[in-house]
Every structure is written in structure tokens, then in C-alpha cells.
Amino acid sequence: QVQLVQSGGGLVQAGDSLRLSCAASGRAFSSYAMGWFRQAPGKEREFVATINWSGGSTYCADSVKGRFTISKDNAKNTVYLQMNSLKPEDTAVYHCAAVLALTLPTTAREYDYWGQGTQVTVSS
Helix, strand or coil, rough: CEEEECCCCCCEEEECCCCEEEEEEECCHHEEEEEEEEEEECCCCCEEEEECCCCEEEEEEECCCCCCCEEEECCCCCCEHHHHHEEEEECEEEEEEEEEECCCCCCCCCCCCCCCCCEEEECC
16 A cells, blocks of 8 residues: 655746655555646646656656656655646646556556645746
């Protein structure tokens, strides 16, 4: 069993940066692939980024590529989402997720554990 607790987020202006954190409790965090998803009002949950168990491989959605970076610190049981050059369309509730896997899962149904969500609002 893994519990994920998120921190970070808030209200920023377009062009600003934010870093989201997701701390995991439980054992074998280093064996888990981690992902970030977001959901804007009235829209479906959208894949943002994923990182493999070792932190050596990552994949980001085209909409955030070059602006967002996912990273994983297995010593701290934490995954991060660094968001730069934020745009109003990045406004959403962001969720981290975890799954015991060797791959880079990009769909929500592939993940077993979810964080509580954190609001990111970008004003123009």
C-alpha cells in the first residue's frame, strides 16, 4: 500500500514557475513508476508526465514538453513536477499517481495510487 501526499501549487501569473511535490509513504517507492495528471473544470483528466522506477526515463505530454520536468528522488520518496513558463491553460487540479511497474504508464487507469490533488491557477 502506498499513500501519496501532495504539496505545492497555488495562484501564479502567466510566465511564472511552480514546483509540485508528491511524497510517498510505504515501502519500495523506488520500484514505482510515477505520473502527474491534471483535470480542468468540465474536462477529462489529462496525462501530464511520467517517470520510471529508477528516475532514468521520463515522458511528457506534448502540451507541456519543454516547459515541465518530472523528477524522482528515491532517497526522499518524493516525485516532483517543475513547471516553468506557465500558461493560463495549465490551470487545473494536478494529481500525482503511482504504480508498481517497469514501464512509463500514460493513462490514468494504469495507476493504482493517487494523491489528493492540488490546485494550480495561472492568471493572464
